[in-house]
Amino acid sequence: MQTTLKINGESWTLDVDPRTSLLDALRHHLDLTGTKKGCDHGQCGACTIILNGRRINSCLTLAVMHDGDEITTIEGLGEPGRLNPMQEAFVRHDGYQCGYCTPGQIMSATGMLDEVSQGWPSHVSASLEGDVPLSREEVAERMSGNLCRCSAYPGIVRAIRETAGEVSE
Amino acid sequence: MRPFDYMRAEDLQAATEAKGNGATVIAGGTNLLDLMKLEVMAPERLVDITRLDLHNTERTSGGGLRIGALVTNSDLAANPDVRRNWPVLSRALLAGATGQLRNKATTGGNLLQRTRCYYFYDTAMPCNKREPGSGCHARTGFNRIHAILGASDKCIATHPSDMAVAMRALDAEVEVQGSGGTRRMGLDALYRLPGDTPHIETSLAEGEIITAVILPPPPTAATQVYRKVRDRSSYAFALVSVAAVVAMDGARIREARLAFGGLGPMPWRDGEVERALEGQEPSDALFDCASDILLRDAQGQGSNDFKIPLARRTLKAVLREVTRTEAPA
Ligand SMILES: Cc1cc2nc3c(=O)[nH]c(=O)nc-3n(C[C@H](O)[C@H](O)[C@H](O)COP(=O)(O)OP(=O)(O)OC[C@H]3O[C@@H](n4cnc5c(N)ncnc54)[C@H](O)[C@@H]3O)c2cc1C
Ligand code: FES
Ligand code: FES
Numbered sequence: 001m002q003t004t005l006k007i008n009g010e011s012w013t014l015d016v017d018p019r020t021s022l023l024d025a026l027r028h029h030l031d032l033t034g035t036k037k038g039c040d041h042g043q044c045g046a047c048t049i050i051l052n053g054r055r056i057n058s059c060l061t062l063a064v065m066h067d068g069d070e071i072t073t074i075e076g077l078g079e080p081g082r083l084n085p086m087q088e089a090f091v092r093h094d095g096y097q098c099g100y101c102t103p104g105q106i107m108s109a110t111g112m113l114d115e116v117s118q119g120w121p122s123h124v125s126a127s128l129e130g131d132v133p134l135s136r137e138e139v140a141e142r143m144s145g146n147l148c149r150c151s152a153y154p155g156i157v158r159a160i161r162e163t164a165g166e167v168s169e
Numbered sequence: 170m171r172p173f174d175y176m177r178a179e180d181l182q183a184a185t186e187a188k189g190n191g192a193t194v195i196a197g198g199t200n201l202l203d204l205m206k207l208e209v210m211a212p213e214r215l216v217d218i219t220r221l222d223l224h225n226t227e228r229t230s231g232g233g234l235r236i237g238a239l240v241t242n243s244d245l246a247a248n249p250d251v252r253r254n255w256p257v258l259s260r261a262l263l264a265g266a267t268g269q270l271r272n273k274a275t276t277g278g279n280l281l282q283r284t285r286c287y288y289f290y291d292t293a294m295p296c297n298k299r300e301p302g303s304g305c306h307a308r309t310g311f312n313r314i315h316a317i318l319g320a321s322d323k324c325i326a327t328h329p330s331d332m333a334v335a336m337r338a339l340d341a342e343v344e345v346q347g348s349g350g351t352r353r354m355g356l357d358a359l360y361r362l363p364g365d366t367p368h369i370e371t372s373l374a375e376g377e378i379i380t381a382v383i384l385p386p387p388p389t390a391a392t393q394v395y396r397k398v399r400d401r402s403s404y405a406f407a408l409v410s411v412a413a414v415v416a417m418d419g420a421r422i423r424e425a426r427l428a429f430g431g432l433g434p435m436p437w438r439d440g441e442v443e444r445a446l447e448g449q450e451p452s453d454a455l456f457d458c459a460s461d462i463l464l465r466d467a468q469g470q471g472s473n474d475f476k477i478p479l480a481r482r483t484l485k486a487v488l489r490e491v492t493r494t495e496a497p498a
Contacts, residue, residue, distance in 0.1 A: 048269055060199045060273065062175070108268065118247070144267055145404060
């Protein structure tokens with residue numbers, strides 16, 4: 001089936017079997033291998049991308065469902081030599097060890113900060129209304145869909161909070 | 170994953186027609202695709218309803234709220250009107266899944282998500298829900314997450330949704346559309362108990378699609394709480410959850426609406442529990458009496474026996490919170 005995806009600002013038309021997940025379309029059809037496959041079942045967050053402005057698990061959706069949609073992957077945020085602030089903060093704070101979960105962590109954190117800027121509460125927010133201070137607890141809750149087998153969590157949380165302007169290093 | 174034909178519905182009629190002809194609806198896909206990858210579900214045809222005009226949340230003329238079936242769990246949880254007037258619903262949504270999943274999961278899909286029973290998920294095992302008549306190994310096997318209320322000897326699976334528990338406490342109705350027109354029903358009528366036919370989970374007719382959930386006007390002067398008890402503090406399904414909407418009249422409980430997750434095959438509600446509380450002064454003895462009523466037919470299956478005392482303790486803690494009653498020393 002023909003599907004057109006706008007990925008990192010560029011339009012791509014591909015011909016895929018309807019079974020193809022958005023994740024496999026990115027990795028196998030477009031060679032955008034920055035997005036990782038961990039569990040393939042929505043449980044680990046390694047495949048997180050931004051779809052029409054929202055972070056989602058690309059393993060749990062079909063490419064053919066996204067004709068005309070806008071997608072940002074880790075490659076679209078920045079690449080070696082021109083990293084964006086979140087990517088740089090992950091490097092500076094040791095926000096990874098093996099690095100496998102890292103693209104998903106960074107995409108998820110990017111989408112998450114946008115949710116915070118819109119005032120979305122979380123499960124741990126004391127109030128459903130008003131500004132959300134991005135405490136360590138808030139980051140942990142909002143990022144609970146991204147697992148890190150190397151357990152680089154302390155660095156991940158520091159990198160995210162610094163990028164959000166909550167702590168300075 | 171088995172091959173399937175894919176079609177995108179351009180309007181509701183095309184969607185109901187396709188479903189009537191045997192196609193399976195796909196919305197957020199977060200439950201269906203998971204199950205299709207495991208071949209627990211293997212539809213031959215998918216009808217994608219995500220481009221239908223069911224994405225709005227708006228007040229009804231009567232002051233209630235009409236939530237389109239495609240409103241995402243994120244948008245609903247963050248909706249300012251819901252946060253202010255139906256906070257138990259925001260809280261339940263925020264207690265479920267993850268940020269990424271909630272951005273995709275839809276209101277209709279969340280209601281119709283399938284059980285997380287391990288035997289249902291494992292195609293090497295018999296399961297009366299997946300393969301009618303094949304048997305149920307959960308009853309004698311691992312059943313830590315299974316039902317203590319409403320189960321049958323054919324199936325002891327629970328309904329996993331958090332959102333649906335809050336909606337049940339809020340007296341929500343679903344609006345469905347099929348070839349025969351539109352109808353509305355409460356969640357008690359949407360879901361069916363397993364009995365001898367656990368594979369029939371809802372009362373939706375073949376061509377029927379959920380188009381909206383309708384909440385009655387916000388409860389007046391009520392305290393709303395959702396409490397979820399789970400194995401991890403985030404990103405885990407409920408072992409027991411309670412949605413409570415309770416209003417006081419001076420020192421007495423005027424109205425109590427209570428729904429429970431993790432206990433049964435559908436978000437559970439028991440009018441007798443509520444009637445035992447209404448008109449009474451809150452006390453620990455009263456809360457015990459309400460718990461006795463809730464759990465009068467509760468049956469543990471072995472590994473889930475702990476849910477019986479856990480349900481009692483969770484209900485009592487929630488009732489103390491909403492009535493501002495101190496725990497006895
Ligand atoms: C890792 C993980 C953790 C999770 N944790 C939680 C949790 O803690 N709490 C919780 O409540 N949920 C949890 N979920 C489940 C999640 O909430 C559901 O997957 C989601 O709500 C389903 O919505 P969807 O739109 O993606 O449904 P889909 O997968 O698209 O559909 C689900 C079912 O509903 C049918 N359907 C969908 N829309 C309609 C409609 N409008 N009319 C008729 N039929 C329809 C489909 O045919 C399908 O059978 C979790 C899921 C995952 C993967
Ligand atoms: S690969 Fe998508 S969540 Fe694990
Ligand atoms: S850095 Fe290795 S999994 Fe996270």
